[in-house]
Amino acid sequence: MDSHSPTLLKVENLSKKFLVKKSLFKKEYFKAVDNVSFSIEHNHVLGIVGESGSGKSTIGRLVLKLIEKDEGKIYFEGKDVYKFSAEEEKLFRKETSVVFQDPRTSLNPRFKVFQIVEEPLIVHGFNKKEREKKVVEAVEDAGLDSSFLDRYPSDLSGGQRQRVAIARAVVLKPKLIIADEPTSALDVSVQLQIINLIKRLKKEKGISFLFISHDLNVVGMLSDRILVLYRGKVMEKGDARSILKNPLHPYTKILLESLPPDHPKRRKNLSSIPEIYREEIKGSCVFYSRCPKATEECKKEPAYRITDSREVYCHFV
């Protein structure tokens, strides 16, 4: 990869709120993504981790322009994605793709594997001969052999179906794949196979991933950088190894503690942490109500603390 080429994806101060209640006099909004910034270099994996409802998928959908942002900027290889020409928009669609959690619902059950993987090639105007070659290549890249081409999704196991979804995602040779909980619906042993496949696609094809998961254990296995999200806000972000070795934010520590008991990285001396500690306070740190370390100071919102490898939203870092 050309070391001078601009950052693959740069997201600056991205925010999104959803209308949740509307009456004659009042509209109520829910902030799903709150002032989030990150970047992904070529041939890198950024893991976004956070519990259900923290805004992970919304970030993925915003990056792919499937929904409108409220505020913020998104640059793909240095270009503002909201100012693309028609030609640049088409290239962006070709160079980005997505893999979802549940391949049972994301794959068309009436299509055979060949047709499923072929479809993006038709959209982008490849001729029949090119399509045949590229489909076979993509299916092999995803770790399946060509005997699968004639089969329907219902004839496949969960792991095989997710490989088909990955073949479809790589068939146009994208630069960035948004993988939204791609292993969460799979058995643990199959999860590991899919994680290894993603690692291989990064290494051999130079594809970057925005890898979304609620499981820091999974994210830690393949990410170069990690972003920890809570209620739409970045709690901590930085180099993956350094976060796993020395989490600084109390929420990251809680996520690490929820690693399986036999995991070598599990912190043995952390006691279990109850769901809710104290009442919500307007204008406080967003983690105030659940933070085991909160003090009076936390009734005010913290600024981001920046250390050499990290950015942390906490008064005490």
Ligand SMILES: Nc1ncnc2c1ncn2[C@@H]1O[C@H](COP(=O)(O)OP(=O)(O)OP(=O)(O)O)[C@@H](O)[C@H]1O
């Ligand atoms: N179209 C929408 N309209 C209203 N609220 C929405 C919409 N999309 C998402 N939300 C809300 O925004 C919040 C963030 O949702 P999102 O799907 O991004 O979370 P997530 O971190 O991906 O969760 P999960 O792990 O369950 O997939 C949730 O509270 C969700 O209910």
Ligand SMILES: [Mg+2]
């Ligand atoms: Mg989600």
